[in-house]
Amino acid sequence: MGEFGQLPFFLLIIVVMYFFMIRPQQKKIKQEKEFEAGLKVGDKIITKSGFHGKIAELAETSVVIETMSGKLKIERSAISLELTAALNKKA
Template sequence: MNFINLAHAASDAQEPSALGFLLPIFILVLMYFILIRPQSKKLKEHKQMIAELKVGDEIATSGGILGKVLKVGESFIQLKISDNVEIKLQKTSVNKILPKNSLGSIK
């Protein structure tokens, strides 16, 4: 067999297809809509919830503590979790605002 003939018989190199260029871009766009956008939407809703926090709201914290808001500061809140038991928390630890009278025993 003659290797020179085989080398000449090989086809020319093909131009790279547009698919090879567009596929990584498509994957990045898909990741944005699946991962980044929902997370930023959730963060925006959490910031709005914290901004609307007021005295008397009943909340659940990310640590699982339930209580009633007594004072609202710039970055901290004072929370009553039982009779004669009050704690001070960062606003960012608030996970959920509960419906009114969810914690009926706390006055």
């Protein structure tokens, strides 16, 4: 009887872990992939390392950005923020 009494407790722990840890992480990964897929040439961006630039070329996994000091080739996952939409809202 003691073993069966602990089963609902362990199931509850698994359900709580799913809703507070696993599910939010999956949503975040999905949003990041949608963000990366929505990038286009001409978008102004900021990388995770703080570089500001404009997308010059797109490849499957990488991006070439134009900065004031030249062009840089970076991975799509290194892009932190897209500024074009925010700048257009202000105008």
